[in-house]
Amino acid sequence: MSEAGTSSSDWQTGLNCLSHRANHILNSGQWSDCSFLVGNENNQKTIHGHRLILAMSSPVFETMFYGGLPEKSEKPIEILDVQPEAFRALLQYIYTDEINLKSFDQVCEICYAAKKYMIPALVKQCTEFIWGDLYPGNVCRAYEFALLFEEPRLIGKCLQIIEKRTDEVLKDPSFEEMGLSTLRTILKQETLNVSELVLWDALLNWAVQECGRQSLEVNPENQRKVLGECFGMVRFLTLKPSEFANGPAMSGLLTKEESYSLLMNISSPGVAPLPSTICKTCKSRQKVLTPPRNVESNYMERPKVRQWCECAGEMADVLLNEQLVDCSLSFSVSSNIYIHGMHVPTQILSENVQEHLTFPVNYSELIYAFLQDSDGCRLTYTHFTARVPWNSSVEVIFNRPVMITPNKTYKIVVVLNKVGRYPLFHISPQVNLDSVTFTFGRERMRDGLGLIRAIIFGYPS
Numbered sequence: 001m002s003e004a005g006t007s008s009s010d011w012q013t014g015l016n017c018l019s020h021r022a023n024h025i026l027n028s029g030q031w032s033d034c035s036f037l038v039g040n041e042n043n044q045k046t047i048h049g050h051r052l053i054l055a056m057s058s059p060v061f062e063t064m065f066y067g068g069l070p071e072k073s074e075k076p077i078e079i080l081d082v083q084p085e086a087f088r089a090l091l092q093y094i095y096t097d098e099i100n101l102k103s104f105d106q107v108c109e110i111c112y113a114a115k116k117y118m119i120p121a122l123v124k125q126c127t128e129f130i131w132g133d134l135y136p137g138n139v140c141r142a143y144e145f146a147l148l149f150e151e152p153r154l155i156g157k158c159l160q161i162i163e164k165r166t167d168e169v170l171k172d173p174s175f176e177e178m179g180l181s182t183l184r185t186i187l188k189q190e191t192l193n194v195s196e197l198v199l200w201d202a203l204l205n206w207a208v209q210e211c212g213r214q215s216l217e218v219n220p221e222n223q224r225k226v227l228g229e230c231f232g233m234v235r236f237l238t239l240k241p242s243e244f245a246n247g248p249a250m251s252g253l254l255t256k257e258e259s260y261s262l263l264m265n266i267s268s269p270g271v272a273p274l275p276s277t278i279c280k281t282c283k284s285r286q287k288v289l290t291p292p293r294n295v296e297s298n299y300m301e302r303p304k305v306r307q308w309c310e311c312a313g314e315m316a317d318v319l320l321n322e323q324l325v326d327c328s329l330s331f332s333v334s335s336n337i338y339i340h341g342m343h344v345p346t347q348i349l350s351e352n353v354q355e356h357l358t359f360p361v362n363y364s365e366l367i368y369a370f371l372q373d374s375d376g377c378r379l380t381y382t383h384f385t386a387r388v389p390w391n392s393s394v395e396v397i398f399n400r401p402v403m404i405t406p407n408k409t410y411k412i413v414v415v416l417n418k419v420g421r422y423p424l425f426h427i428s429p430q431v432n433l434d435s436v437t438f439t440f441g442r443e444r445m446r447d448g449l450g451l452i453r454a455i456i457f458g459y460p461s
Helices: 018-028 051-057 059-066 084-096 104-116 120-132 139-148 152-164 166-171 173-177 180-188 196-213 220-233 241-246 256-267 293-301
Strands: 034-038 045-049 077-079 307-310 312-321 325-333 337-345 362-372 378-389 393-404 410-416 420-427 430-432 437-440 454-458
Touching: 018 084, 034 084, 045 051, 045 084, 051 059, 051 084, 084 104, 104 120, 104 139, 120 139, 120 152, 139 152, 139 173, 139 180, 152 166, 166 173, 166 196, 173 196, 180 196, 180 220, 196 220, 241 256, 312 325, 337 362, 337 410, 337 420, 362 393, 393 454
Parallel strands: 034 077, 378 393
Antiparallel strands: 034 045, 307 454, 312 420, 325 410, 325 437, 337 393, 337 454, 362 378, 362 410, 430 437
């Protein structure tokens, strides 16, 4: 055996799993027989790989290295349309069957690479992550993602959220960044939980941003130009005369003739012919039946009487968090309640560490948590950052309370971002309180154990 094929450190003997050994040669570059120059000019990195391992997982790599015209050049293979971080994550998955999906943007990049190199199992994991991370702030981008990668179930889920939570979608800055075809799709919907006047204002804001993207002066003529056929999909005839006169008629996007004709038809339908550029629909868009927004708003504004459902018993084990760990707790309830947040434990110190008087009394904690429904749709979330005491517990409150209903399964997911030791507790299968019963699912960390100590909730008035 050649000297290059051996290692004096005998690293193989310390790694028991094949995935660990594969990860070692990926990270070290040992025995690498191919390299890639990944990314654009501003963010470009050389990443080394192993032809056999890559070809085992991807028919694209198989063709590249062992096909009719295999890649034989010693130069790095250029991959300009994938970011280095996404390509590195792709290789991590190929070598170890593991992937650390963290954010919507990262997952979109990884999914693009997985589609390109035909790795369907990774594509599935990416789409499942996006499904579980959907909310008004990213649903438009998620829709465009699902359209690009031909994921019909995800497309349908995105449209459901757009229909039900239209006002939140329109208010989020991401709405003004979406493409014209996505805007057109939204305007085609018969069901939107927002007034046509609010929708019109959102279109104007989008048009201002689109003028900037196309390096056009922002004026009514160019705003109407960039809106294209979307302009003709606005249901002006569903507005009240005062709404139209003080809103669209004053925008400058309509001609005087169009404004006059519309105002006449709003006041007295059919009294004057409408130009071909104007939507002739008189029917308002339908509204999805949801709990009234003002009920939730009033509930949030008045002093909150919070209750605690203590689901954890005695401490039973210790979780060693070495990188990122997701801890989830599924549950259902017997009556309508609002979920505010949860109690989670802080890290624990061993007794020998606690004896050191100079050791700090607290540490910096970082927790991401969210509540999702049975479809995996995220209902609310929070990022918790604070200095907290060791061997204690903290309240982690969601960014807004959410009403949940009986006989449906919900899940609280807590993502621990700090390396350390956390206590695990026995979780009760059921907790009976005065006006509600919590039933906890079997989806706990191991042997009926869990991290969450209590769920913080409130009753509707």
